[in-house]
Amino acid sequence: MAQTQIVGRRRWVIGFLLGAGILINYFDRVNISVAAPQLQQEFGLTPADLGLLFSAFFWSYAILQIPIGIVLDRFGVMTVSRIGAFLWGVASGIVAFATGFGFIFGARVLLGVAEAPAFPANSKATGYWFPRGERATATAIFDAAAKFSNVIGVPLVAVAVVTFGWRWGFGLTAILSFAYFVAYWLIYRDPSADTKLTREERDYIRKGGATPEGESEASPIGMLGYLLRNRKVWGLTIGFAAYGYSFYLFLTWLPGYLVSEMHMSIIKSAGYAAIPWLFATISDLVVGGWLIDHLLAKGYDDTKTRKTVLVGGMILGLAVFGATMTASPVWAIFWITIALSGLAAAAPVGWSIPSLIAPRGGTGTIGGVMNFFNNLMGAVAPVVTGFVVGATNSFSLAFLVAGVVLLIGIFSFVVVLGKIEPIPEPDALATAPAPA
Known part of the structure; x- marks a missing residue:
């Protein structure tokens, strides 16, 4: 302070x-x-x-x-x-x-x-x-x-x-x-x-490591092509898209799930649906924000700290499986609250990564790629959920699908993303001497 x-x-x-x-x-x-x-x-x-x-x-x-x-x-x-x-x-x-x-x-x-x-x-x-x-x-x-x-x-x-x-x-x-x-x-x-x-x-x-201002010397299309060939960009993109699938599923279907599966009135479902989002807001700020910065200030490793919260939040998102095994609205909201709170803790970490890994002038491009696939899930998740619920008359399989997608995202964050460090500048890479 x-x-x-x-x-x-x-x-x-x-x-x-x-x-x-x-x-x-x-x-x-x-x-x-x-x-x-x-x-x-x-x-x-x-x-x-x-x-x-x-x-x-x-x-x-x-x-x-x-x-x-x-x-x-x-x-x-x-x-x-x-x-x-x-x-x-x-x-x-x-x-x-x-x-x-x-x-x-x-x-x-x-x-x-x-x-x-x-x-x-x-x-x-x-x-x-x-x-x-x-x-x-x-x-x-x-x-x-x-x-x-x-x-x-x-x-x-x-x-x-x-x-x-x-x-x-x-x-x-x-x-x-x-x-x-x-x-x-x-x-x-x-x-x-x-x-x-x-x-x-x-x-x-x-001095604290802010992203340098200014444009890249590479052309915009050249920068896009360079970043799309980078493993870190795809590790971040696939992982964040997996987060987006569950986020948009809950954003669009949670009230309908409570009405049809838990037999609530519309008014009651609105009250219950607000509970996970309130806890998600707190988790986002406290865990995904304050806790990470507090641990970094204490000297903890940057990559390990961010990825622990990122992956840990995604793992907590798997609590959605719990909602498939209960007919109680209280327990359903309990499991969904855990899932959304975990995902909310992971989200700001995901959004902070573009500025942490981007070469000069590339933060917007990485953020755009990441958010494009994330928002494709805004179209995919509601449609897939609708078809699954229509075919099975239950949300259980739809929640299982969300869990499987989260597992893919966890793998991508752990294995594909790698260390959270800046991607080399395109020109620096091009001028680097070839290995013997």
């Missing part, structure tokens, strides 16, 4: 700014689910129409992950994130004034485009702003916001929809998005351009 007081707190202002952005990001994503019944009634939408509206966001969001990573590495965090934050508000505003299915569908596609930079940009920004010894906590702040949004976002939007109508559900998130755009415009700068960052704090960040 004394060190923090000496060097300043500007980096933590940036960290909480990034976390607020992700929180609003997820408000934008859940508003359509809350407003769906009123939308269906007003515009005469079929269940198939609603399915298209729910998925429209993920199409553009996932497809753009790799391109947006290249764009981030070319044009920088500040410019790309400013444009993105402004477009969040535009997308929600369009829906607030929509007159039919086409307007809503187009706006959701636009929202996917606008929010595509969010996680890769935050990963890149925390690399600039935080030394390695604080990277876990800084990453946990914005990653935990995604979990916490499930605790407060749905009730907040629901109050607006029930009280003022569905248009205000989108109007509220549009207002919040524009407010964040203004805050981001006024506050965020890269460390080298931030006039409020003291020289002492800048030196502390740099």
Whole structure:
């Protein structure tokens, strides 16, 4: 604490700014689910129409992950994130004034485009702003916001929809998005351009192993090709995609599981579903963030510490198997809470790794590749779960599939990723003398 007081707190202002952005990001994503019944009634939408509206966001969001990573590495965090934050508000505003299915569908596609930079940009920004010894906590702040949004976002939007109508559900998130755009415009700068960052704090960040600012000398396409040939990138990508499968399964199917499998009412299921997400938020911040940085400050090995939490969290995710062996909703939530809490502890470690292993100018590209495959799981997991549940009339096999996917991810993190250390610069590798 004394060190923090000496060097300043500007980096933590940036960290909480990034976390607020992700929180609003997820408000934008859940508003359509809350407003769906009123939308269906007003515009005469079929269940198939609603399915298209729910998925429209993920199409553009996932497809753009790799391109947006290249764009981030070319044009920088500040410019790309400013444009993105402004477009969040535009997308929600369009829906607030929509007159039919086409307007809503187009706006959701636009929202996917606008929010595509969010996680890769935050990963890149925390690399600039935080030394390695604080990277876990800084990453946990914005990653935990995604979990916490499930605790407060749905009730907040629901109050607006029930009280003022569905248009205000989108109007509220549009207002919040524009407010964040203004805050981001006024506050965020890269460390080298931030006039409020003291020289002492800048030196502390740099000497602590912050990611160097600047572009790579390699071309964007050259950098992408170079990274796609790297084993560490694929170890991280496959492992994080396995995490994403379970995350999106719970995000989309947990309420339905409690209603159909545990025979709860919708209201009761909403209360029960909030419990795992609340514990996941705490685990994300305390274990995936604070504990790692605390252990590193005590002198523990960087790679061993991060990978222990990363792999340990994924192993706890296997507690989903426990939910397949009970008919009690209390025990089901118990096992799911353990699983989600473990996965939540692993998530910020995963998001901190791009800035820890990337060569100069490659953090956004690695983050984009990682998040592309992660978000493919946002499409795959709900569909696979739906087919399995439809064929078996039970979630047991669906949870078993999630467990098997986690085992693949654990293998990838342990064996394929290797040591968490920077990948050599492309030009340095190319100019290195050939072995005898």
